[in-house]
Amino acid sequence: MAEIEDGTGITADLVRDLLREQHPDLAELPLSEVEGGWGNQVWRLGEALAVRVQRMDTDPVHQLQERRWLPLLAPCLPLPVPVPVRSGAPSERFGKLWTxxxxxxxxxxxxxxxxxxxxxADTLAAFLxxxxxxxxxxAxxxxGRGAHPRDCTDGFDCFLGSLDADVIGTDAADVRAxxxxxxxxxxxxxxxxxxxxDLHPANVVVADxxxxxVVDFGDLFAGDPAVDLAAAWVLLPPGAAARFFTAYGRADEATVRRARGLAALKSLFLLLMGQNGERGLPGGKPAWGPLGRRALDRVLVERPDPPVSRAAADDFLRR
Known part of the structure; x- marks a missing residue:
């Protein structure tokens, strides 16, 4: 049970047994593990379904939020998102949630x-x-994820201070600015x-x-849109941020400034995960280092201008 509780014992046999116990009509569909994931492990089930299993995440609230809100939000969104169709309850065999x-x-x-x-850029803007x-x-x-940057300074300092000098290079002062x-x-x-x-490269999918x-809505909440607008730098290629904000059309100057700072924070996180991966530390993602480097480069050189006025942004939300 200890291995299952820390996520290392989640196997195809276990997932199939859980399906047989609670959703036997789905149990014989083809099952394959999806690479990646940390808090949750994902198994593809047949052609059209997936099983999302709590792994390192010990808080049931994330999957419960997805179960409640995604069926309501999905019809309003212009990109596919994962919609819960069956609920898996904790059991003697596996004491966490799965969906x-x-x-x-x-x-x-x-x-x-x-x-x-x-x-x-246009697609991301339409989605947001x-x-x-x-x-x-x-809701x-x-x-904490949507806190004003001033409330996240400890995290920023921790990420920046944990990166090797050759990883952050000579950009530390510019990032701080x-x-x-x-x-x-x-x-x-x-x-x-x-x-x-939590929009970062592992939580969106691409094709063509x-x-x-967009996947993984476990951190869904009501708050400041700047948290998601950071994706203009974190996800999009060079030169696309300005087009994104023009298409989005409702971010005032202060929101763009907060979003750019939060993009710097997310970039440092990706760099740190990459550094940890190179060192073989638990949870490290070697491939994320280059993604963080490129995102940080975009943050440092791209500051979309001009944003809309505060009054114009408010007008969108009143419609």
Whole structure:
């Protein structure tokens, strides 16, 4: 049981046994492990489904949020997202949650590439315009991912201080300047909107050189859209951020500044995960280092201008 609890004992046989116990009509479909994942492990089930199994994540709230909210949000979104179709309850054999969801076709961006930058910028903007609408009063509250940059400075300092000098290079002062500008930006004053909360290259999929889907909504919450707008630098290729913000059409200057700082934070996280992977540390992702380096380069050179006014941004949310 200890191996299962820490995620190392989740096997195809275990997943198939869980299906036989709770959803026998699905148990004989072809089953294969999907590479990647940390908090949750994903197994593809047949052609159209996937099984999302808690691994290192010990908090059931993430899967419970996906079960509750994704069926409501998915019809309103212009890209495919995983929709829960069956619920797996904790059992004596496996004491955590698991959920059968729809499969989102495509290759994760951390193993793929965006070659159609303008199309991807427009696609991401349309997706976030659709997602970033005022959330209901009972939407999940922000647990820290959507905090103003000024409340994330400890994390920024930790990431920056943990990177080897040759990884961050001579850019440390420039990165600090971007962060300081974000910290000084006014806070979000609009209504809390739906926010994905964790847009990075492993949580989007690509096909035909452009964005094709968004996955892993475990951190979904209501808050500041700047958290997701950081994806303009983290996901899109060079030169695409300006087109993205033009297409998005509702980010004022302060929101762009916060988003750029949060993109720097996410870039440092990717670099650190890459460094940890190179050292063979648990949870490290060697392939993420180059992704973080390229994202940070974009953060340092791209500052979209001009953004819309605060009044124009507010007008979008009132419609």
């Amino acid at each position: 059968v969801m729809t499969w989102v076709p495509g290759e994760p961006l951390d193993r793929g590439e965006i070659t159609r930058g303008e199309h991807a 315009r659709a997602l970033h609408v005022p959330a209901p009063a009972d 999940p509250a922000d647990t 971007v962060w300081d500008d974000a910290v000084a930006a006014p806070a979000w004053e609009g209504p809390p909107v739906w926010v994905h909360g 050189g452009t964005l094709a889907g």
